[in-house]
Amino acid sequence: MKVVLGVTGGIAAYKAAELLRLLQDRGLEIQVVMTRHACEFVRPLTFVALSGRKVITGMFGEAGSEANGESAIEHIAVAQSLNALVIAPATANVLAKLAHGIADDFLTTLCLATKAPVIVAPAMNVNMWQNAATQENLAALRGRGVKVVEPEEGYLACGMTGAGRLASVEAIARAVCETLGLRDDLKGETVLVTAGPTEEPLDAVRYLSNRSSGKMGYALAEAARRRGARVVLVSGPTHLDVPAGVEAKRVRTAQEMGAAVSSHLGEASVVLMAAAVADFQPTQFRSQKIKKRKGAPSLKLKPTRDILGEITRQRRPNQLVVGFAAETENVIENAAQKLKAKRLAFIVANDVTQEGAGFEADTNIVTLLFPDGRQKPLEKMTKLEVANRILDEVVELRKSGGQG
Numbered sequence: 001m002k003v004v005l006g007v008t009g010g011i012a013a014y015k016a017a018e019l020l021r022l023l024q025d026r027g028l029e030i031q032v033v034m035t036r037h038a039c040e041f042v043r044p045l046t047f048v049a050l051s052g053r054k055v056i057t058g059m060f061g062e063a064g065s066e067a068n069g070e071s072a073i074e075h076i077a078v079a080q081s082l083n084a085l086v087i088a089p090a091t092a093n094v095l096a097k098l099a100h101g102i103a104d105d106f107l108t109t110l111c112l113a114t115k116a117p118v119i120v121a122p123a124m125n126v127n128m129w130q131n132a133a134t135q136e137n138l139a140a141l142r143g144r145g146v147k148v149v150e151p152e153e154g155y156l157a158c159g160m161t162g163a164g165r166l167a168s169v170e171a172i173a174r175a176v177c178e179t180l181g182l183r184d185d186l187k188g189e190t191v192l193v194t195a196g197p198t199e200e201p202l203d204a205v206r207y208l209s210n211r212s213s214g215k216m217g218y219a220l221a222e223a224a225r226r227r228g229a230r231v232v233l234v235s236g237p238t239h240l241d242v243p244a245g246v247e248a249k250r251v252r253t254a255q256e257m258g259a260a261v262s263s264h265l266g267e268a269s270v271v272l273m274a275a276a277v278a279d280f281q282p283t284q285f286r287s288q289k290i291k292k293r294k295g296a297p298s299l300k301l302k303p304t305r306d307i308l309g310e311i312t313r314q315r316r317p318n319q320l321v322v323g324f325a326a327e328t329e330n331v332i333e334n335a336a337q338k339l340k341a342k343r344l345a346f347i348v349a350n351d352v353t354q355e356g357a358g359f360e361a362d363t364n365i366v367t368l369l370f371p372d373g374r375q376k377p378l379e380k381m382t383k384l385e386v387a388n389r390i391l392d393e394v395v396e397l398r399k400s401g402g403q404g
Helices: 011-025 044-051 074-081 092-099 106-113 126-130 132-143 169-180 215-226 254-265 307-314 331-342 383-400
Strands: 002-007 029-034 084-090 118-122 152-155 161-165 190-195 230-235 247-250 270-273 280-282 301-303 320-327 346-351 367-369 375-377
Touching: 002 011, 002 106, 011 029, 011 044, 011 084, 011 169, 029 044, 029 106, 074 106, 084 092, 084 106, 084 169, 092 106, 092 118, 092 132, 118 132, 118 169, 126 132, 126 161, 190 215, 190 254, 215 230, 215 270, 215 383, 230 254, 254 307, 270 307, 307 320, 307 331, 320 331, 320 383, 331 346, 331 367, 346 383, 367 383
Parallel strands: 002 029, 002 084, 084 118, 190 230, 190 270, 230 247, 270 320, 320 346
Antiparallel strands: 152 161, 280 301, 346 367, 367 375
């Protein structure tokens, strides 16, 4: 999810750097927009370094920006791409502009152009905060659906004491997450996720693998991180970017994946085994390329490491393990057999032959199977939505004390 962090010209502008970090820790992508006055308090380079993105400080960019392919109507592109806009600190001046629809810089123009939810965290002198004009502006903004994170009372930079101090960055971050529907119901949990395929070498240039893209596992990692968990992702070869705030361990073979999982198993409270581990590997590895002119070789295979079986045998009390079953026939029967054999909390079964499900797709169609015989078929949805439905079940099992 993308959040625009608007920084305006108040003494509390420096606290926006800490807010940026907190939002990044929740897996959010942050684009910083600064007003001209904000740049007098904190240099844009600070936010460039923290966000890894350019900071927008003006309507038309730097001189020559159009030659570099940047649009003079960038505010429209940003407005259409963001999921939320938070302004912290929000000065009395900016609140007045927003209340009256004034758009004289990038930030205020963006506010008019976006349909995304807007959150403001006011910060100012106590008399400015209590002024009738400021309160009328805030009432108007609230009436339009803008979420206001009330300032705190205390000693102010001007030397006065009273309301007007910027709310804590934790409170502002919490308001942003609530607006985006992000939850903290996995806070305190360490979630271990496996994702992607494994590659089992045949010779110097060839290997056995499958079509897994890793998208389901990466969606699980992203969703768990957004819900407050510490997440360790053990990933086979993929072309996907690791979600923000997730610790990633890159592996290639089933043996390497098993070793990586074992090394983190002791710290994990929840294990989500979404990787499509290759079932077989060649009995013999050829250090040189097998030449075609010598004819087709006789290929002997042996089973790869049973990582899921090892986990369930080593599982600690209170450690919840979820399995996945990608099938092409007898989907429910095969998944139920795996659920019982591996003694899982529940299993996620999907028919990879269905359109919009399985390998490489951005969507999935799955059925959740439980040890008591219950089945929960889910309609087609994005893999991130599927991930959250799976995590909903994890949370419910945690509340009931279930371990699988």
